[in-house]
Amino acid sequence: MIWSVALKPALLLAVAIQFSASAHAAQAVPGGGISAANLSRHVSTLASDAFEGRAPATPGEDRTIAYLQQQFAASGLEPAGDNGGWTQAVPLLRAQMDGPVNAALDIAGQHQVLVNGTDLVLQTLQPVSQVEIEQAPLVFVGYGIDAPERGWDDFKQVDLKGRIAVVLVNDPDFETAQPGSFDGRAVTYYGRWTYKYEEAARQGALGVLIVHETAPAAYGWATVKSSGLSPVFDIERADAATYHTLLRGWMQRDLAVSLFKRAGLDFETAKRQAQAADFKPVPLGDARLSVDFKVKRDRVVTRNVVGRLTGALKPGETVIYSAHWDAFGIGEPDAGGDRIRHGAIDNATGVATVLELARVFAAGPRPARTLLFLALTAEEKGLLGANYFAAHPLVPLDTTVAVLNIEMLSPDGLTHDIASWGKGKVSLETELQRVAQARGRRYSPDPNLEAGFFYRADHFAFARAGVPAITVGAGLDRVEGGVAAGRKLREAYFARCYHQPCDAWTAQWDLRGQVADVTLLYDLGAGLANSGQWPQWQEGSEFKAIRAESDKSRVASKP
Incomplete structure (x- = not known):
């Protein structure tokens, strides 16, 4: 049941007391607490065959949107989308092989x-109906990075017109003995495949191919294949013909090694040379690539789903809980013939968390600040739903307190810790540590910074707009087996099931860990929603200056 914003004086007093107390100690979770049965029900439904892998702009999306709307309404949220509805339309352009x-x-x-x-x-992703490339020369351009602030330029003004750029995945520091210009093994944005595609286009390349290697990519070729053979999406761009290269993609490491050898080069030697700032582009002998395929392009509209619990004292200040609802739909069959990429852990667990948090918050006293519950589309296509929301916000970003994004909670039981993705340099990490300690647990920084997860989740779209944001995920230190057991399970998942059909729900899941993690997410959000606190980007964050530009709007909003 939703309480009216015009609360009775006694209820206002109760909210004010909770507001002033903040959440310095663990609080009882309303609505009977976080329910393992609810979490399991949501995941089993969303990851079922009937939802067909929840790909955007498919019947699976329609079923997903209907389910999320129904669950938000049943919890007692208000619709907060376009025109008073539950959804925000996200227009995209879809391209697929024909x-x-x-x-x-x-x-x-x-x-x-x-x-x-x-x-x-x-x-x-260029606006073409056919890609025809005849005998295009290949040029190795190292890591494909142009970063003047780090004293780095892999391109050295080489003319890439009519040429295919061959680039390495990750950053130059990933395999060096000592940290250099790129923060050691912790991936920067320059290490992400999205950046490499965009930079190659800015440099005028005809195409770009990233050499896949499992360790620096943080996933195997099966993930590249599964993702790469699916339709690709983009927001509508007036400059799409120049924003994207005509051709983009990945090549197997074995092909790269063979290519370099036939060009009179040693792949490993060339890679070491690319790890120095004085690297210069190298033509790959007389190598020429020819490509021909037709493209089917259409405009589709996918949807974010948005529910609101309006704040009792500060309705204009908003805390956002988010998770992406999309997965990879139907693809190539696995060894057992299953073609549905169910997306159970990634990311039905996150969506289930948002639904359960909506239920418990709506069952309790109305928080001082507004809570927005956001299920985002097209994360797997490049954070497109989050980017669209950040560009077309349904609440002012200047007075958005924080974004708490949820990804890939573990089905493997209790852990001593909870983690966030990447090194965000944001006070929310300290707040997560505090609420964990209040319940006898601890916060673990991302144990796998080299995977670049900070740039691979929806919170990044909000961070780029200056909003303090993190993605929260499961810890590794299992109560049964410790870090070694947790790491083994995580590595097995990424090796076998990440973006594959075997990422599926099973009744054998042990959801005690998810319940504990979602409880901490409740504590974190409740503390922010019932306080005057404004989380901050810390020194060294590239987003601190962006947030500072809107400081006055937040000061003015205080009572």
């Missing part, structure tokens, strides 16, 4: 037919 992909490599008198999905994965 027929076979023909690709071939000519080098040193040899002609090699390449198989899309096996040797490489090819895509385009």
Whole structure:
């Protein structure tokens, strides 16, 4: 039941007392507490065959949106989307292969037919109906980075017009003995594949191919293939013809090693040379790439789902809980013939958390600040739903207190710790540590900074707009087996099931850990929603200056 904003004096007093107390100690969770049965029910439904892998702009999306709306309404939230509805329309352009992909490599008198999905994965987001490339030269441009503030330029003014840039994944520091210009093994934004595609286009390249290696990419080729052979999406851009290269994609490491060898180069030696700032682009012998495939393009509208619990004392200040609802839909069959990428851990667990948090908050006293519950679309296509919301916010971002994004909670039982993704340099990490300690647990910084998770989750879209934001995920220190057991389970998941059909719900899941983690997320959000606190970006954060530009609007909003 939703309480009216016009609360009775006694209820206002109760909220004010809670507001002033903040959440310095663990509080009882309303609504009977976090329910394992509810979390399991949501995940089993969203990850079921009936939802067809929850790909945007498919019947699976329609079923997902209907379910989320129904659950938000049943909890007692108010619709907070477009025109008083539950959804925010996110218009996108979709591109997918229309027929076979023909690709071939000519080098040193040899002609090699390449198989899309096996040797490489090819895509385009340019506004074309066909990609035709004939005998384009290949140039190795190291890590494909232009970062003047770090004294780094891999391109050295090389002319890439009509050429295919071959680049390495991750940052130059990933495999060096000592940290250099790129923060050691902790991935910067320059290490992300999205950046490399964008920078190659800015440099005028005809195309760009990223060399896949499992360790620096943080996932295997099966993930690249699964993602790369799916339709690709983009927001509508007036400059799409120049924002994207005509061709983009990945190549297998084995192909790269062979290519470099035939060009008279050693791949490992070339990679070491690319880890120094004085690296210069290297033509790959007389290598020429030819590609021909047709493209089917259409405009689709996918949707974010938005519910609100209006604050009792400060309705204009907002705390956001978010998670992405999309997965990868239907793809190639696995060994057992299953074609549905169910997306149970990634990220039905996050969506289930948002739904359960909506229920318990709506069952308790109305918080001082507004809570927005946000299920985002097209995260797997490049954080597109979050980017669209940040560009077209349904609440003012200047007075958005924080974004608490949830990803991939563990189904493997209790852990001593909870973690966040990446090193965010934001006070929310300290707040998460505080609420964990209040319940006898601890906060663990991201144990896998080299995976670049800070740049791979929806909170990043809000961070770029200056809003303090984190993504919260499961810890590794299992009560049964410790860090070694937790790491083993995590590595097995990423090796076998990440973006694959086996990311599926099972009744054998042990959800005690999820209940404990969601309880901490309640504590964190309740503390922010019932205080005058404004989380801050810390020194060294690239987002601190952006947030500072709106300081006056937050000062003015205080009572």
